[in-house]
Amino acid sequence: MPSDFTAVPILDYTLIGTDKPLFLSQLRHALIHVGFMYLQNSPVETKSLVEQIPRLFALPQESKDALTMRNSQHFLGYTSFGKEFTKGARDMREQFDFATPHENRWTPGAPEYLKHWGRSQWPSEDEVPGFRAVVEKYLAAVERLSYEFTQWISEALLLPTDALAPFFDTAQHMQHRAKLVKYPALRENFESDQGVGPHYDGGFLTFLLQASEHRGLQVQNFAGQWIDVPPLPNSFVVNIGKGLETLTRGVTLATCHRVVSPAAGSSARYSVPFFQNIAQGVVLGDAAATLDFPYEILAERDARGTPKTDAVNHTDYDKAPSGHVALIGRIKSHPDVAEKHYPTLFKTLFPDGLPAHVSAY
Numbered sequence: 001m002p003s004d005f006t007a008v009p010i011l012d013y014t015l016i017g018t019d020k021p022l023f024l025s026q027l028r029h030a031l032i033h034v035g036f037m038y039l040q041n042s043p044v045e046t047k048s049l050v051e052q053i054p055r056l057f058a059l060p061q062e063s064k065d066a067l068t069m070r071n072s073q074h075f076l077g078y079t080s081f082g083k084e085f086t087k088g089a090r091d092m093r094e095q096f097d098f099a100t101p102h103e104n105r106w107t108p109g110a111p112e113y114l115k116h117w118g119r120s121q122w123p124s125e126d127e128v129p130g131f132r133a134v135v136e137k138y139l140a141a142v143e144r145l146s147y148e149f150t151q152w153i154s155e156a157l158l159l160p161t162d163a164l165a166p167f168f169d170t171a172q173h174m175q176h177r178a179k180l181v182k183y184p185a186l187r188e189n190f191e192s193d194q195g196v197g198p199h200y201d202g203g204f205l206t207f208l209l210q211a212s213e214h215r216g217l218q219v220q221n222f223a224g225q226w227i228d229v230p231p232l233p234n235s236f237v238v239n240i241g242k243g244l245e246t247l248t249r250g251v252t253l254a255t256c257h258r259v260v261s262p263a264a265g266s267s268a269r270y271s272v273p274f275f276q277n278i279a280q281g282v283v284l285g286d287a288a289a290t291l292d293f294p295y296e297i298l299a300e301r302d303a304r305g306t307p308k309t310d311a312v313n314h315t316d317y318d319k320a321p322s323g324h325v326a327l328i329g330r331i332k333s334h335p336d337v338a339e340k341h342y343p344t345l346f347k348t349l350f351p352d353g354l355p356a357h358v359s360a361y
């Protein structure tokens with residue numbers, strides 16, 4: 001192995017205006033050798049969102065429960081504390097899933113994965129004034145950034161600027177999702193300090209806003225060591241999903257990461273991961289064949305090797321449409337939602353009924 005990372009590289013958005021070749025060479029290194037990076041000084045305004053998050057979590061439990069994800073065939077809504085499992089252990093976090101605007105277009109007979117995208121569930125304007133407008137504005141801004149980023153990835157990997165455009169549909173037919181997450185400080189009755197266990201993200205790119213000053217996020221390097229990714233001012237953490245890794249035939253890396261709960265006695269940690277999706281109908285194994293990387297990029301990949309990893313949520317993106325793969329991932333993470341809205345797929349994946357907890361993811 002030529003090198004291993006001991007810190008996550010920092011890229012500066014403003015370099016794109018002043019020295020784009022330097023930005024692209026730093027991006028190429030981060031994509032091929034790390035799979036994680038900071039992006040500082042992006043134009044996305046984050047302060048309004050950061051102010052809203054604690055107000056949402058401070059709602060009475062019954063108001064949060066009224067937005068339960070179980071109401072939603074789109075897996076959008078509230079997941080109560082400790083309900084999700086990663087690698088067989090309970091995650092010590094509470095979260096709300098929201099998504100960019102999308103009108104569901106499933107009709108009987110169409111592939112079931114089309115049901116999976118649709119409208120978010122919002123708290124009422126009385127309960128959290130201004131919340132919906134702030135979140136929608138934020139999601140639209142990160143969505144714009146995510147498409148810009150897609151072009152830089154192409155350029156950094158020596159492909160034509162629009163080489164990745166075929167993997168997205170028109171705006172009306174796309175949807176990207178985000179979670180607002182609260183990690184309470186460790187308490188005596190916690191099963192562990194697992195905020196979220198070791199995992200890969202699924203889709204294309206993740207843009208993570210660390211919305212409080214806590215450490216806790218860690219990524220795994222090639223040797224299997226956990227490297228801290230502390231929050232930096234005015235920055236996103238950007239990482240590669242399994243979908244993009246598959247699409248690039250392993251040139252880019254989906255790196256394993258986890259979150260450790262804040263220390264006992266401290267305040268709660270908040271974060272907002274934004275997951276950029278791929279068009280639902282694209283079969284990534286087929287699509288990967290269409291990306292014609294120059295020899296030097298493939299040689300850099302081959303010289304790099306493969307990281308050791310603790311993540312177990314390997315996803316078979318090769319043969320099925322990406323929408324189906326994403327739906328299976330959601331079903332495994334939230335089987336109670338699937339039992340209600342996707343009974344046939346649920347029975348295939350869980351023939352013995354609702355599991356006590358999900359161990360695969």
Ligand SMILES: O=C(O)CCC(=O)C(=O)O
Binds near residue numbers: 210259271273
């Ligand atoms: O909260 C974080 O910092 C990361 C969360 C994460 O990795 C995820 O939800 O996929």
Ligand SMILES: [Fe+2]
Binds near residue numbers: 199200257273
């Ligand atoms: Fe993640």
